[in-house]
Amino acid sequence: MNYYQSEMECASPEAMRALQSERLVKAVRHVYDNVPYYRNKMADIGLEPQDVRSMDDLRKLPFLTKDDLKTAYPYGLLAKPLADCVRIQSTSGTTGKRVVAFYTQNDIDVWDECCARAIVAAGGSREDVVHVCYGYGLFTGGPGLNGGSHKVGSLTLPMSSGNTERQLQFMIDLEATILCCTPSYAAFLAESLIAQGLRDQIKLKAGIFGAEAWSEEMRRDIEDKLGIKAYDIYGLTEVTGPGVSFECSEQTGMHVNEDHFVAEIIDPETGEVLPDGSKGELVFTCISKEAFPLLRYRTRDICVLSRKECSCGRTLVKMARLMGRTDDMLIIRGVNVFPSQIETVLLRAGYPSNYQIIIDRVHHTDSFEVKVEMTQEMFDDTVKRIEAREAELLSALRAMLGISPKVTLVAPRSIARSEGKAVRVIDKRKI
Amino acid sequence: MTIDQLSIFVENSPGRLAEIADILGNAGIDLRAVSIADTRDFGILRVITSDPARATEILRAEDCVVSVTPVLAVAIEDTPGSLSRVLRVLADVGISIEYLYAFITRKRDSAYVIFRVEDNERAIEAFAAHGVKTAGAAELYAL
Numbered sequence: 001m002n003y004y005q006s007e008m009e010c011a012s013p014e015a016m017r018a019l020q021s022e023r024l025v026k027a028v029r030h031v032y033d034n035v036p037y038y039r040n041k042m043a044d045i046g047l048e049p050q051d052v053r054s055m056d057d058l059r060k061l062p063f064l065t066k067d068d069l070k071t072a073y074p075y076g077l078l079a080k081p082l083a084d085c086v087r088i089q090s091t092s093g094t095t096g097k098r099v100v101a102f103y104t105q106n107d108i109d110v111w112d113e114c115c116a117r118a119i120v121a122a123g124g125s126r127e128d129v130v131h132v133c134y135g136y137g138l139f140t141g142g143p144g145l146n147g148g149s150h151k152v153g154s155l156t157l158p159m160s161s162g163n164t165e166r167q168l169q170f171m172i173d174l175e176a177t178i179l180c181c182t183p184s185y186a187a188f189l190a191e192s193l194i195a196q197g198l199r200d201q202i203k204l205k206a207g208i209f210g211a212e213a214w215s216e217e218m219r220r221d222i223e224d225k226l227g228i229k230a231y232d233i234y235g236l237t238e239v240t241g242p243g244v245s246f247e248c249s250e251q252t253g254m255h256v257n258e259d260h261f262v263a264e265i266i267d268p269e270t271g272e273v274l275p276d277g278s279k280g281e282l283v284f285t286c287i288s289k290e291a292f293p294l295l296r297y298r299t300r301d302i303c304v305l306s307r308k309e310c311s312c313g314r315t316l317v318k319m320a321r322l323m324g325r326t327d328d329m330l331i332i333r334g335v336n337v338f339p340s341q342i343e344t345v346l347l348r349a350g351y352p353s354n355y356q357i358i359i360d361r362v363h364h365t366d367s368f369e370v371k372v373e374m375t376q377e378m379f380d381d382t383v384k385r386i387e388a389r390e391a392e393l394l395s396a397l398r399a400m401l402g403i404s405p406k407v408t409l410v411a412p413r414s415i416a417r418s419e420g421k422a423v424r425v426i427d428k429r430k431i
Numbered sequence: 432m433t434i435d436q437l438s439i440f441v442e443n444s445p446g447r448l449a450e451i452a453d454i455l456g457n458a459g460i461d462l463r464a465v466s467i468a469d470t471r472d473f474g475i476l477r478v479i480t481s482d483p484a485r486a487t488e489i490l491r492a493e494d495c496v497v498s499v500t501p502v503l504a505v506a507i508e509d510t511p512g513s514l515s516r517v518l519r520v521l522a523d524v525g526i527s528i529e530y531l532y533a534f535i536t537r538k539r540d541s542a543y544v545i546f547r548v549e550d551n552e553r554a555i556e557a558f559a560a561h562g563v564k565t566a567g568a569a570e571l572y573a574l
Contacts, residue, residue, distance in 0.1 A: 374440045374496050381438035381500040383468050409473050411442040413494045
């Protein structure tokens with residue numbers, strides 16, 4: 001079995017809990033002493049640092065939300081003097097709330113180690129060539145996997161995103177073995193390789209794909225097209241970046257690096273902590289970070305935690321594939337719709353995963369359109385057979401979503417392709 | 432005998448049909464016959480061309496979805512009633528027609544009808560039994 005830090009990745013549950021308790025107590029004291037914003041939040045509910053003596057007291061701590069980050073922007077949650085910080089990273093700001101996270105050198109080292117665990121779990125070693133085409137810069141994707149690859153000792157190709165022709169050339173010429181990017185870009189690269197007849201010239205064996213929700217069907221599609229094993233990776237800038245959790249050979253969920261990040265699942269309505277196996281909002285507590293240690297940060301990601309034994313030997317708790325983000329969830333005609341559900345239906349029906357959802361409000365009613373790309377396989381010279389396939393797709397969408405979209409078939413590769421994160425939803429409603 | 436017809440997916444957006452015609456025109460592809468089926472949100476452009484293999488390759492390279500379908504081309508006299516006679520042949524043996532389109536030619540006093548039927552072999556037999564000949568590619572492109 002491949003581990004980067006087996007003493008942590010395979011620790012006994014008791015030893016892990018003891019380590020977490022020790023680190024949590026220190027982390028609470030650290031923020032209380034250094035972050036007035038946090039001290040006030042604790043004072044509001046009458047909590048003193050000495051009230052947190054072990055992991056059993058975790059749930060006494062108040063939650064932090066994206067709104068707190070906005071209020072405290074930019075330095076309000078900083079727990080170290082700026083002189084001790086060496087880097088910032090920032091979120092894409094697509095929701096209009098930019099987050100700036102700070103890192104000390106030690107924070108960067110921990111983050112890199114977390115990514116190194118992901119690369120090793122995907123079969124990486126110093127013999128590998130790791131092709132990183134997540135964006136570099138403020139986005140955490142590129143720097144995270146780059147740092148992890150350095151720790152492992154792999155040859156790192158810091159490609160960043162974009163310029164597909166150059167990506168393919170380096171991938172082939174330098175014999176990249178592990179690809180790191182968003183799943184939508186991996187799918188795009190796979191299609192480009194196939195279209196150019198270059199599929200036989202690549203040496204890839206694995207991919208580490210994250211920063212977007214994706215379905216099991218999309219995983220299989222990418223694996224088949226590139227001839228690799230595709231692993232999921234999860235993270236968020238607020239907590240550190242990619243590597244908060246990562247997938248192992250079992251491919252049934254992502255192991256949380258819980259020696260650094262403690263995961264909880266809560267009911268998003270009441271804030272109540274739910275037992276393992278329940279579906280709810282994921283909450284993280286950073287117990288080893290120095291500069292930007294968020295405690296009980298609500299991610300808005302919906303998922304399930306599992307402590308079932310894993311065949312890879314790791315004892316780290318596993319989080320299931322994300323079931324959506326409370327942010328991504330669309331409410332259309334009063335029904336909750338996650339874009340990932342649409343992706344699942346499309347791939348099952350044999351259509352490409354490159355779709356676009358367009359929502360508008362016409363005469364006080366939501367219009368809901370799904371644009372789907374026509375393919376060689378789904379095309380026919382008769383209208384009736386194309387319409388029969390369209391009708392099947394429509395009924396599968398209705399069965400999955402509970403409401404009926406209008407399906408529009410469009411030309412292949414005509415929906416804007418992402419080289420970073422995909423634009424899947426265009427919501428024109430003005431409410 | 433059958434001939435190869437190209438069917439091309441046409442997205443319902445202004446100018447898309449012109450783009451496809453440009454691709455074919457710029458590549459010097461000569462069109463013998465053209466027909467379009469339109470639905471609420473897409474169209475299917477069907478063409479008979481002198482070089483279906485090359486046209487398919489060129490269109491696919493431009494990200495067009497193209498399928499190649501063997502269809503029947505039947506020469507009929509350019510006179511009233513001749514279409515009904517060939518249709519009757521198929522109707523009598525119960526062969527249903529998916530679609531058809533016709534074109535007249537410059538050189539002869541005749542027209543051609545392109546048939547897309549469920550079962551080409553049976554249709555050819557039925558036509559032959561009534562003395563109706565199906566044209567091959569060579570005949571059509573020599574027009």
